[in-house]
Amino acid sequence: MPKSLFEKVWDAHAVRTLANGQTQLLIGTHLIHEVTSPQAFGMMRDLGLKVAMPHRTFATVDHIVPTDQLVEPYSDPLAQAMMDELRKNCRDFGITFFDRATGKQGIVHIVGPEQGITQPGTTIACGDSHTSTHGAFGAIAFGIGTTQIRDVLATQTMALGRLKVRRINVTGKLRPGVYAKDVILHIIRVLGVNGGTGFAYEYGGEVFDRMTMEERMTVCNMSIEGGARAGYVNPDETTFAYLKGRPYSPKGAAWEAAVAQWKAVASDAGCHYDDVVNIAAADIAPTVTWGINPGQGIAINETIPDPAKATAVDEKASIEEALAYMKLKPGAPIKGTKIDVAFVGSCTNGRLSDFQEVAKFVQGKKVAKGVKAIAVPGSQIVALQCEKLGLDKILSEAGFEWRAAGCSMCLAMNPDKLVGDQLCASSSNRNFKGRQGSPTGRTILMSPLMVAAAAVTGTVADAREVFAVNNN
Amino acid sequence: MSLAKITSLTGRGVFVPGNDIDTDRIIPARFMKCVTFDGLGEFLFHDVRKDPATGQTTDHPLNDARFKGATILLSGANFGCGSSREHAPQAIQKYGFKAVVAEGFAEIFFGNCTTLGIPCAVASREDIARIAAAIGQNPQTEIVVDVAKQEIRFGGQTVKAAVRDSARDALVNGRWDAIGELLEGAAAVKSTAAKLPYLAA
Numbered sequence: 001m002p003k004s005l006f007e008k009v010w011d012a013h014a015v016r017t018l019a020n021g022q023t024q025l026l027i028g029t030h031l032i033h034e035v036t037s038p039q040a041f042g043m044m045r046d047l048g049l050k051v052a053m054p055h056r057t058f059a060t061v062d063h064i065v066p067t068d069q070l071v072e073p074y075s076d077p078l079a080q081a082m083m084d085e086l087r088k089n090c091r092d093f094g095i096t097f098f099d100r101a102t103g104k105q106g107i108v109h110i111v112g113p114e115q116g117i118t119q120p121g122t123t124i125a126c127g128d129s130h131t132s133t134h135g136a137f138g139a140i141a142f143g144i145g146t147t148q149i150r151d152v153l154a155t156q157t158m159a160l161g162r163l164k165v166r167r168i169n170v171t172g173k174l175r176p177g178v179y180a181k182d183v184i185l186h187i188i189r190v191l192g193v194n195g196g197t198g199f200a201y202e203y204g205g206e207v208f209d210r211m212t213m214e215e216r217m218t219v220c221n222m223s224i225e226g227g228a229r230a231g232y233v234n235p236d237e238t239t240f241a242y243l244k245g246r247p248y249s250p251k252g253a254a255w256e257a258a259v260a261q262w263k264a265v266a267s268d269a270g271c272h273y274d275d276v277v278n279i280a281a282a283d284i285a286p287t288v289t290w291g292i293n294p295g296q297g298i299a300i301n302e303t304i305p306d307p308a309k310a311t312a313v314d315e316k317a318s319i320e321e322a323l324a325y326m327k328l329k330p331g332a333p334i335k336g337t338k339i340d341v342a343f344v345g346s347c348t349n350g351r352l353s354d355f356q357e358v359a360k361f362v363q364g365k366k367v368a369k370g371v372k373a374i375a376v377p378g379s380q381i382v383a384l385q386c387e388k389l390g391l392d393k394i395l396s397e398a399g400f401e402w403r404a405a406g407c408s409m410c411l412a413m414n415p416d417k418l419v420g421d422q423l424c425a426s427s428s429n430r431n432f433k434g435r436q437g438s439p440t441g442r443t444i445l446m447s448p449l450m451v452a453a454a455a456v457t458g459t460v461a462d463a464r465e466v467f468a469v470n471n472n
Numbered sequence: 473m474s475l476a477k478i479t480s481l482t483g484r485g486v487f488v489p490g491n492d493i494d495t496d497r498i499i500p501a502r503f504m505k506c507v508t509f510d511g512l513g514e515f516l517f518h519d520v521r522k523d524p525a526t527g528q529t530t531d532h533p534l535n536d537a538r539f540k541g542a543t544i545l546l547s548g549a550n551f552g553c554g555s556s557r558e559h560a561p562q563a564i565q566k567y568g569f570k571a572v573v574a575e576g577f578a579e580i581f582f583g584n585c586t587t588l589g590i591p592c593a594v595a596s597r598e599d600i601a602r603i604a605a606a607i608g609q610n611p612q613t614e615i616v617v618d619v620a621k622q623e624i625r626f627g628g629q630t631v632k633a634a635v636r637d638s639a640r641d642a643l644v645n646g647r648w649d650a651i652g653e654l655l656e657g658a659a660a661v662k663s664t665a666a667k668l669p670y671l672a673a
């Protein structure tokens with residue numbers, strides 16, 4: 001019987017069926033960070049439990065680290081307390097911690113792949129919803145809550161119901177100026193923010209075959225924004241080439257054996273999918289959000305939805321709510337909307353290629369007057385790669401602030417925050433109300449290049465026009 | 473570890489209308505800088521309960537004195553979407569809620585709630601509106617969320633309220649916190665791990 005990658009990985013990691021019918025699933029790799037783990041370690045101590053596989057548990061710090069302050073103690077005592085707590089927990093329980101002093105610190109979803117910890121055919125859990133990112137390697141990766149973090153720490157397993165699998169084919173060729181971010185914003189727009197409930201998304205088709213690992217990560221990262229618990233791409237030569245030589249990748253004879261296993265774990269031709277969705281690459285345009293969830297997106301040349309034209313039951317109310325919050329006019333073009341802040345970074349788009357792309361186009365240009373633009377590498381290693389290439393200088397000369405690695409303005413847990421009702425052109429993944437730190441702050445999600453275009457024009461703009469893009 | 477068998481919960485309700493109420497709305501991220509969950513309840517729905525511009529309390533249902541002490545939270549579709557952080561269900565629990573009734577729940581949120589022993593029951597929009605109307609008229613209306621029977625009883629009416637099989641079984645049989653059962657599987661975990669090359673080493 002041909003099987004999908006999901007089925008193969010699930011079956012290989014299924015320990016047993018629990019009394020409630022869920023599966024006790026072995027988690028091969030457990031990634032932790034400072035926000036969601038301290039309470040789990042507290043529970044471990046209360047119950048007198050030990051970490052089952054400390055050598056399969058890796059920690060980093062990302063959400064709370066200030067990106068403009070490297071010296072401790074941090075000016076925010078709560079951030080310092082969380083840092084100290086993580087250090088102590090890693091020490092007490094014998095866990096590898098990619099602390100800032102190691103030069104390997106960064107956003108957990110960037111660090112795992114970068115270190116070669118994220119591998120095909122494995123199961124990964126992390127107390128963060130964007131754990132789906134790791135699926136880019138053909139891993140089944142779940143975002144989990146704190147009590148489950150405790151379960152994984154204590155037993156290296158968790159209780160979970162089997163997911164269905166939806167294959168999403170994106171066929172043909174992306175048009176110039178259309179990026180991985182546009183692909184996933186388009187998919188979520190089409191399938192809805194909860195269209196993925198109960199599913200793992202398997203992404204495939206020519207567009208994915210051609211994508212780099214960094215692009216695949218951008219797409220898988222936002223699976224959760226479409227309601228899917230996990231998202232993945234079958235491993236192929238692109239995957240193996242990326243992993244070769246990374247610190248935690250298998251070496252020597254073990255490498256050959258691993259590649260053979262990784263090849264075998266990919267979905268078999270003719271395997272069963274619970275659902276199949278086909279999307280034509282040609283239909284995807286540079287996409288931006290106009291509302292307060294990632295499914296509320298439109299192509300850059302479309303107009304902002306009009307609640308009066310809503311057809312579905314809830315659509316009218318939800319458009320009205322979103323427009324009231326976003327202070328946008330129905331029926332107006334989104335293009336030309338004035339922005340206050342431009343943010344390039346996050347686990348969605350904070351990798352080397354993202355900064356390369358932005359630098360390539362903003363070189364010799366200037367961030368528009370009155371716009372605060374920040375570029376925040378997703379990890380210390382990304383920062384170093386960029387600096388070696390001089391991207392930091394290009395970006396700084398253009399008027400971007402070049403920061404230290406962290407989650408930064410993706411969410412409101414460090415000093416990088418919107419103020420008042422500032423509008424931010426953001427390469428991150430969530431445009432929820434208040435997400436970027438001000439209860440009235442507004443977010444428009446887009447690709448890094450579109451953020452660059454917004455930064456230099458001071459408005460939501462079509463990067464293809466601003467930069468005369470021709471990336472194909 | 474013996475856990476309470478959660479077969480049914482009785483209390484007063486409060487209706488927080490809206491669809492797609494996300495975890496950042498439930499507990500804004502800036503309140504998650506903490507190393508324990510204690511005290512999170514106070515910040516539940518913070519940014520919609522206090523006008524961000526004026527700092528004044530809004531007319532959010534949780535600010536309405538008539539619903540003070542409610543233990544059953546009612547809402548719309550796709551409740552709890554967004555983050556996997558347990559801070560949201562923890563804030564709901566620490567505030568004093570014992571059950572959530574909605575038209576639907578985001579996956580991770582649902583799982584997190586169940587693990588904390590908070591039943592998430594799915595009811596139809598019409599039925600939720602009926603319950604909301606009843607508590608709007610009389611906030612003292614006693615609501616019974618019957619997990620075992622998958623129904624909600626209030627003011628002499630009974631409506632359907634589905635609780636997914638695995639969650640219902642876990643709640644009703646006092647197995648909602650999986651840790652005990654997971655620990656019992658230690659030997660089986662070892663043998664499963666031994667078969668996986670990346671874990672065998």
Ligand code: SF4
Pocket residue numbers: 062063107108109128130346347348406407410411428429
């Ligand atoms: S960058 Fe944003 S989405 Fe990614 S892990 Fe950090 S806070 Fe979460």
